[in-house]
Amino acid sequence: xxxxxxxxxxxxxxxxxxxxxxxxxxxxxxxxxxxxxxxxxxxxxxxxxxxxxxxxxxxxxxxxxxxxxxxxxxxxxxxxxxxxxxxxxxxxxxxxxxxxxxxxxxxxxxxxxxxxxxxxxxxxxxxxxxxxxxxxxxxxxxxxxxxxxxxxxxxxxxxxxxxxxxxx
Amino acid sequence: xxxxxxxxxxxxxxxxxxxxxxxxxxxxxxxx
Numbered sequence: 001x002x003x004x005x006x007x008x009x010x011x012x013x014x015x016x017x018x019x020x021x022x023x024x025x026x027x028x029x030x031x032x033x034x035x036x037x038x039x040x041x042x043x044x045x046x047x048x049x050x051x052x053x054x055x056x057x058x059x060x061x062x063x064x065x066x067x068x069x070x071x072x073x074x075x076x077x078x079x080x081x082x083x084x085x086x087x088x089x090x091x092x093x094x095x096x097x098x099x100x101x102x103x104x105x106x107x108x109x110x111x112x113x114x115x116x117x118x119x120x121x122x123x124x125x126x127x128x129x130x131x132x133x134x135x136x137x138x139x140x141x142x143x144x145x146x147x148x149x150x151x152x153x154x155x156x157x158x159x160x161x162x163x164x165x166x167x168x
Numbered sequence: 169x170x171x172x173x174x175x176x177x178x179x180x181x182x183x184x185x186x187x188x189x190x191x192x193x194x195x196x197x198x199x200x
Binding site for chain 2: 033090160
């Protein structure tokens with residue numbers, strides 16, 4: 001496992017983490033800034049282009065990018081030796097630096113949990129991938145939308161603490 | 169009160185507030 005501690009390996013894992021994170025948060029913001037606000041403006045006969053083609057493809061890359069971001073991020077924290085202290089929010093070693101990155105890690109973990117266990121199951125119902133009643137479709141769509149917006153809210157402090165760690 | 173997550177602007181405003189709270193917690197953590 002020594003090769004994983006090589007400075008180039010540490011850099012490479014960070015690059016994979018950032019690359020995955022761009023795809024994840026980029027698609028999250030696409031959903032919230034572009035797709036959701038545009039849906040009411042699209043004529044009914046054209047809506048299936050979004051719900052049957054674009055949204056399922058975007059959701060595929062969205063959820064796997066979320067998982068990839070978390071995995072590379074945890075490997076990075078392990079390589080740098082702070083995975084445990086950061087997840088304890090710096091309380092174990094009284095470190096502001098570990099608290100700062102720890103906030104970001106927990107926010108990221110909560111967001112990834114939401115993606116896989118709330119947004120994706122509800123989107124499957126909302127997009128008709130899992131067949132359900134019309135009432136349940138509407139309810140699932142609303143739940144997915146609100147959770148996606150909740151993640152957009154969390155993406156603000158999450159990204160801040162991810163890049164602000166060098167301040168502490 | 170209306171759920172602030174009903175609108176994107178509400179979510180972003182809450183996100184900024186959360187960021188400020190987080191920064192203040194980190195700033196004053198482990199003091200004294």
